[in-house]
Amino acid sequence: MGQKTLVFLLLVFMPILAMATTYNPDFLGLMSLKDDWKNTPPSWTALDPCSEWEGIECTGSRVTSIKLSSMGLEGTMSGEIQTLSELQMLDLSYNKDLTGELPPSIGNLKKLTNLILVGCSFSGTIPDTIGSLEQLVFLSLNSNKFSGRIPPSIGNLSKLYWLDMADNNLEGPIPVSNGSTSGLDMLLHTKHFHFGKNKLSGEIPEKLFSSSMKLIHVLFESNELTGKIPSTLGLVQTLEVVRFDRNNLVGKVPSNLNNLTSVNELDMSNNSFDVSKIPTWFSTLTSLTTLMMESTGLGGELPVDLFSLPSLQTVVLKNNQVNGTLDIGTTYSNHLQLIDLQYNSITEYKKGLYNDTLILANNPVCLETDTGTESYCKVSTDSQSDGKSTYTTLPNNCVPSTCSPNQISSPNCRCAYPYTGILEFRAPSFSDLGNKSIYKELENKLLTSFQSHQLLVDSVALSNPKKGSIYLDLNLEVFPYSRDRFNRTEISEIGFLLSNQTFKPSKSFGPFVFHGDEYENYQVISTEPKKSKSSIGIIIGAAAGGSVLVLLLLLAGVYAFRQKRRAERSSEISNPFVHWDSNKISGDAPQLKGARWFSYEELARYTNNFSAANEIGSGGYGKGLLDPSIGLATKLRGFEKYVDLALRCVEEAGSDRPTMSEVVKEIENIMELAGLNPNAESASTSASYEEVSKPTSYPYPPNKETFDYSGAFPPSKIEPQ
Template sequence: MACTKFLLLLFVWLLDQQLGSCSTDPHDVYALRSLSGEWKNGPSSWRHSDDPCGDNWDGVNCSNSRITELKLFNMGIKGTLSNAIGDLTELQRIDFSNNRYLNGQLPPSIGNLKKLKDLILIGCKFSGTIPDELGNLTQLQTLSLNANHFTGRIPASLGRLADLVWLDLANNQLTGSIPTSATEGSGLDQLVRARHFHLNKNQLSGPIPQSLFSSSMNVIHILLDSNNLSGVIPESIGLLQKLEVLRLDRNSLTGPVPPSINNLTGLKVLNLANNKLRGMIPNMTGMHALYNLDLSNNSFDPSEAPSWFSYVLRNLTTLAIEAGELHGEVPETLFSFPNLQEVKLSGNSFSGALNMGTNISKQLKVVNFQNNLLTSVMVSSNYNDRLILVGNPVCSNMHINQTEYCRVPGQDVAFKLSDNVTCSNPYEAKSIFRSPYFSYLNDSIYTPQLRERISNKLGVAQREFSINNYSFDSDEYLQVHMNFCPSGSSSRCFTSKEILMKLDLNSKIDKLPDVFGPFYFMMFDYQCQERGSKTLIIGLVISFSVASLAVVCIASYAIRKKKQAERAINKSNPFASWGSNGEDVGAAPNQQSVRFFSFNELRKCTKNFSNSQVIGTGGYGKVYKGFLPDGQIVAIKRLQKDSLQGGLEFKTEIESLSRVHHKNLIQLCGFCYEKEERILVYEYISNGTLSENLSASKSKLLDWKRRIQIALDSATGLAYLHEHANPPLIHRDIKSTNILLDDNWNAKVADFGLSKFVKDVETGNASSFVKGTWGYLDPEYFRTNQLTAKSDVFSFGVVMLELVTARSPMKAGGHIVGAVEKAVNRYDREFYGLEHVMDKVLVEEGNLIGFKQFVDLALVCTQMSAEERPAMSEVATEIGMIMKNLD
């Protein structure tokens, strides 16, 4: 007690000394205190003094006692941004990016910051309208509000930002038309210095204004993809002589492509896909700088291959004109472009012989002529990469039919790279490249460029970061996952100050190679907890020469530190006691950096495991809804003490899910193993299981398109599991109760308690006991005890039939596969003879595009012999084609 009083008096004395010599303007101190008062957490250094400038508060930079910079990205801030932000009138830079619990409206008082040059709020949860007052920030150069929840119109007042260079409002829910001065007195056409217009992934409507573009503009990137824009492409687009990237895809644009497009001789990327454009395919003659061209899925007039296929586009890496009404022969010279990597011409009517010639680009990796009319093929021995001819008459040739050319292609998911930089507490980030110059990532070309540029421009040594994997998403954005490691010991944590100074990634958004196009960074929550040092206090105690009291305090401190060390050891090796109780199975779980939760933490966030928090039960035990201190909602599965299977399931879930990371697989947030407790903590998925949603009371919420998307999501997750996870896994218990649906009805495969690593199955190290759920169980696996990935395919085929029928697999003693096979009538054009066994919700909906193809695929998946079933990646591709026809 005496020690505590002494330290308290000492702290008060030190605080008085600080206040007497504060070097920060009092108004700024008050404003910061008001800001942080709206937050439930924030930088720890802000709690130790009242002098932000003098004591170097994390994320705060000053000049002449005034705060000029607030750089607090990815700090876990939870709360709102108060009007007090407008009182920091000397601010030049604000970066609150990736604080995903920072929400509410953007306060209008932000318009008072007349000296502000950079406003970066990427990846937060701001909502409401973008305030008109932003138009008062006349010195603003960077405005990044992307990946939030802003609604309403784009303020016309942004046209007053004469110095703006970077405008990014993408990935919000903005509506209405694009404002211009011609109709609103002010508008985006006035931003003549801006080089980046990123308005993609919103709900903007109306035509692209003719007055939006002028020859005085300096814009190099225009991203308007994934909106609801209509009307014609304005002729004025041809005035933008500096334009390098133009994405207008995934809208409802009509009419012909204007001839002025040929004026854009410096254009590197042109994507007009998935619109309603008419007339002739545009003439690309003269556009020698083009790398990536996509004109797919429009309504162009039927034509032969245009002449520019053969000789114009010498820099081209990607040519995509799928469903482009092209016919006739394929010009041989197309494949000789020296940089060509991918040709996508599926869904056309090319006929005759496909002759790729002998002068094939050494970079060419993918040639897709699926669903054309080709009758023969001649491929040089120089080409040994992927050629897709499925759906062509040539595949009826017995010599071609059995080749890879005529097999349904697997879907590219995520690809691991061979970087081996590791540390215990990496800082994870994902870079989203929204219009790269390529659509096939050639590791030997692009990865070294990316590594070198990150190292040089971001000031991070190559030995301190790794590029782990990449994938192209459904929007054709390239997502690259990276880990950054702290310098020095591979086991230490980044400090907050190191993160804010060294990993300021979004301030370098124009510093990477041009071929990667416009991009931004999203950071993952950093879980490593810093430990504060008490050295300063001990030193002060000693300096006051209170020897006897100091000895007591130091002794107390030592005891406390010893206990902390013991707890830290237990935390770093939570399975130190594994096997001591005789109930644990095999060796301790081999987990990959999954968070350890104490039992007390989980008890608190479930209200002492209250029944009011129970959201599910099973043979393992109960599942509770919990709220972590940072606001994250989680699902907490607690093993029952008398469960006979829980120990093995607990171990398998940790070993499996700690190794796989995919948007269609449930995420394991952590675990608890203490006090005889075995608890697993998952991300919370709000809409429950697929089985629940196929029940009579809920199935009306699942229309045909939503069911196809659920099937595609699940198949994509399983394909990743089988082919791209490291190491690959067989799930072994695929069923509708193990497919979860989130707020947006995206599907995630869950429950990995029975999964097996493929290598263990192939080497005979896995148990031979048959596991799974009756009705979904592969009959060949049940008969022979031989588990393969095709066992998951059978189970998934049953789930597909559940999506069609909304029936459980076993009903009145009969199996769903037999019931569907018996009912199929291939002469029934509408419901394939299944009207009496399928879900009535689908019967009432009618016009089910791709229904027969979906049912046939499900029946192929449920063939008795594993050899006759497709691979999971093939299933995902087939479902993806059905989904594409629904859009």
């Protein structure tokens, strides 16, 4: 096929073929990640990430979401991720073999709203550039191996809602602003401060808290903090869960927490507080469900009003200096399940109607001979007191199936490969681990949440609740619907629903984090392209636009061909001794053909027997009769195949679209069907229909305004985008 013809066809078809492709810098960024990672999804061998790569979502041709939860990825994060400038969602949670440092270039993802790296093994310092992600709403870096200090620049994230850096090796002081640098005190709209299980040290700054903040969770448990708990904590009236337990805090237990009327979980256990009296706010926190003040130096007699708080479930004040008489009263909370006052100085217990768990072992009251045998003087040895339970989800009125190795029978008695992990609850308010109704409620909420997000989940199972010294752990199994295994997209979506905190348990479980296991039994499915946002519109638009473009080009070609043919006929009549080479685009001088001999019979026929009406006048043309054998054909041979080719070029599935070489080959076939020679390069001297149907020429340069019926078009100017 001629070079100029190929260029023309490329210009026509390239926009159609490229409509569904990924923006080139995004493609290069994804390829860089692919090179750095092992165990990427099998679909990542396809050519177009936007339509065919699992875990990748696009808007138009731009990558906006990467969700690869529990994929078993191995490797590091490339600095080239910065090329994904439209990225809004990055979820790599539960890939334990993702290691190395976060590249500073991650700060260039200016449109990122969710950064979820929970349960990976990233290490090193958190780059200060993370404070440049001004659109960030959800930041979850917990359960990694990050070290160094909390970047003060995080204070710049004014839209941040969730901040979780728990379970790392972070050290140093808690950063607050000082006029020249940012700090956590600037996060006025953030609701979650999760910093437990780190190595943070120094005093808790007074400036950290203010009445302008909207915090509901403040978790600094298991760190190395010193000094006093700041009095400003009492200014944050939205607080629901407060944990400062297992630090090195000193001074007195704060006495000004009366305003925290929304707090339901308060834990300041295991610090080095000075001996102090029972604070008055014990009886004023009307929303309190759990009070944990073990080893805090509290002394004096417990007020009876404490037990009358309407939502109270658990009171743990062991290893203090509580003394005098214990009176639970008659108006105690209906939800009260546990009172643990071991290792105190209580001398008398005023019995009442309360008959749930009470532990007074190692108090003077239990040393008396007449009370030493009471149940409250013994420490229970059952599993519940050890923080364990034998709960397991039971079958739903069916007989469990006998399954093949690695498969598990679901609650609906179907063998399958479930997605598994551990739900870790950081501040549960209940103490009765044997209460089955709590777990049934959680199962129902989980299943409803999965199904409401169109996830094909058949059932969920919970088992082996275990409450350690810090958190409550619960095993989770999620079973697929109507199949024995999930595909990669479903695992990614389930993981995201849990890592992004889309699922909300009841308040009695408090804040939680999920630790997902790697899923190794993916369903093998045929690679079908995913629909990005507005992909249907793009496909319809591409199909319609491509069809219209092809039809317009065909009409223009037919018009140009007819005009060319007329010009050549006129040229042959006016000068039968010359013709223009129709195979040259730029136009040439006319080529001599030599004289043509006409018979007497032909002249008579063409002039209607030499009629006066056919007389040639000066400067004009006379009438004549054309031989039907040289008339123009009106049927466009190959037109149907041409339209079919155009429609195939805009097919949704990449595997259904022809390659460029296939397009060129098909066009060559269509040209041959139409009677053209697609490989012709030299000029022809034939005046046949096939000859004049070749690419049209025009006798003047493209910058001329006159085309003399050539039918050619000036080259279009390509504007910068």
